[in-house]
Amino acid sequence: MKEMFQMLSDPRFHLVYGITQRFSEGPSPRQVRLNREGFTIVKGLGKKSLVYPYQLLAEHPSPYKGNLFSPMFGRVTDINERSIFLEAVEPDDDLRAAAHEVSHVDLLSLPERGADLIPILKNLGLNTKSLGQDCETLIINGLNPDPGVTWAEPMLLAHQRNLHKGLEMLRRLSPAKRILLAVPKEIRIQHYDAEIVHVPSHYPASVDALLVKAVTGRENPEGVGVVGLHNVWSLGRVAVTGRPLIETVITIGSLTHSGNYIVKDGSMVGELLAFANIELNNGDTLVRGGPLRGESIEKMSRSVTKGATGLFVVEAGTVPDMEGHSPCINCGACTLICPARLSPNLLSRYAEFALHERARKEHVDLCLECGLCGYVCIARRPVLQYIRLAKHKLAEIDATRHLVELKPTGHGQPDGNAPAEPVKGDNNG
Numbered sequence: 111m112k113e114m115f116q117m118l119s120d121p122r123f124h125l126v127y128g129i130t131q132r133f134s135e136g137p138s139p140r141q142v143r144l145n146r147e148g149f150t151i152v153k154g155l156g157k158k159s160l161v162y163p164y165q166l167l168a169e170h171p172s173p174y175k176g177n178l179f180s181p182m183f184g185r186v187t188d189i190n191e192r193s194i195f196l197e198a199v200e201p202d203d204d205l206r207a208a209a210h211e212v213s214h215v216d217l218l219s220l221p222e223r224g225a226d227l228i229p230i231l232k233n234l235g236l237n238t239k240s241l242g243q244d245c246e247t248l249i250i251n252g253l254n255p256d257p258g259v260t261w262a263e264p265m266l267l268a269h270q271r272n273l274h275k276g277l278e279m280l281r282r283l284s285p286a287k288r289i290l291l292a293v294p295k296e297i298r299i300q301h302y303d304a305e306i307v308h309v310p311s312h313y314p315a316s317v318d319a320l321l322v323k324a325v326t327g328r329e330n331p332e333g334v335g336v337v338g339l340h341n342v343w344s345l346g347r348v349a350v351t352g353r354p355l356i357e358t359v360i361t362i363g364s365l366t367h368s369g370n371y372i373v374k375d376g377s378m379v380g381e382l383l384a385f386a387n388i389e390l391n392n393g394d395t396l397v398r399g400g401p402l403r404g405e406s407i408e409k410m411s412r413s414v415t416k417g418a419t420g421l422f423v424v425e426a427g428t429v430p431d432m433e434g435h436s437p438c439i440n441c442g443a444c445t446l447i448c449p450a451r452l453s454p455n456l457l458s459r460y461a462e463f464a465l466h467e468r469a470r471k472e473h474v475d476l477c478l479e480c481g482l483c484g485y486v487c488i489a490r491r492p493v494l495q496y497i498r499l500a501k502h503k504l505a506e507i508d509a510t511r512h513l514v515e516l517k518p519t520g521h522g523q524p525d526g527n528a529p530a531e532p533v534k535g536d537n538n539g
């Protein structure tokens with residue numbers, strides 16, 4: 111057990127890296143793959159259409175989800191249910207002229223406040239669910255989200271203009287009476303229009319629920335919301351440029367090299383790794399998001415979309431492979447380390463054997479998805495992945511029940527007492 115806690119005092123879990131230089135611009139993409147799931151393609155856009163930077167490509171029905179814009183001069187090579195594919199083109203005069211017509215929105219001079227700003231921000235590609243959430247106290251999570259992700263310090267210390275504008279807009283948008291900026295205890299900053307709170311800087315301190323506890327001293331207090339620094343930076347970016355958001359800030363890293371880049375929405379993984387001079391060799395694992403909580407991806411043809419925080423190559427042999435069917439040996443390490451005081455060993459076994467209702471009874475919904483259980487598992491079970499599977503299956507079960515409950519009766523009225531259908535693959539607890 112001692113070894114386990116030594117592992118967590120590993121310097122790689124320290125979320126402060128002393129990196130303060132500005133982000134580099136990422137590559138000008140030759141191709142992009144934009145995520146369009148749930149979006150409606152705008153009229154007239156189809157295969158072979160030519161597009162220009164900031165052109166509206168698709169709209170989302172949710173008022174809180176930002177619309178989708180082209181990040182470059184390009185030609186649509188394909189559109190399917192999940193993605194829009196563009197390849198870069200050299201623009202002709204007409205396309206340049208169209209790009210020139212893109213209007214700038216001076217956000218900070220608009221009279222709108224609060225909810226009235228939401229449709230304006232949606233049309234600038236911003237997601238506003240967390241930025242505009244209804245709470246009395248809003249905490250900006252100023253920590254790097256995962257070990258290995260390093261953009262938070264340069265965001266706080268070098269890209270202050272964006273953050274100042276982001277905060278100014280946040281004050282107009284958020285109903286919160288108090289806005290706090292939580293930063294690692296080692297970082298001294300001032301001149302931000304927010305109360306600065308210093309918090310521990312060792313992972314999992316960056317997990318929202320734990321950050322709230324560190325700031326307020328309470329678990330799940332009412333009226334307290336959290337928004338990511340990345341989101342506030344994006345809001346500031348739009349306020350500074352006056353144009354839709356078509357980029358994200360990510361850390362691209364491997365064991366030997368790491369850097370922070372502003373990359374275009376939909377940039378292809380292969381192009382990003384080549385730009386950062388990171389090689390992917392046989393047996394390496396590619397991770398999108400943070401190394402601990404991110405998802406492993408198999409293809410270089412995948413892309414990085416808005417809101418992504420990192421792209422990592424985990425070299426073969428540096429971390430033992432996960433074994434999907436490796437049995438739990440009941441060592442208890444995951445239960446001891448779990449900050450949510452859950453039993454990840456049980457949760458993962460319930461998910462493995464499709465006993466999802468049992469996972470519900472064991473409060474799988476309270477899992478913070480910190481990934482520590484999988485990290486300490488000496489049986490190399492994909493514990494977090496199993497827990498995510500259980501949550502996903504339970505959400506599907508609940509959606510099915512909801513539909514059954516809404517099913518019209520013979521009188522054309524919703525029947526609130528309709529029995530839920532038994533769910534296949536689950537022993538119902």
Ligand code: SF4
Pocket residue numbers: 444447448449450451452453454476477478479480481482483484493494497
């Ligand atoms: S990911 Fe694992 S360790 Fe973290 S809260 Fe969930 S069950 Fe606990």
Ligand code: SF4
Pocket residue numbers: 437438439440441442443444445454455458483486487488489490491493
């Ligand atoms: S899931 Fe892994 S860490 Fe948890 S008790 Fe089983 S073997 Fe140990």
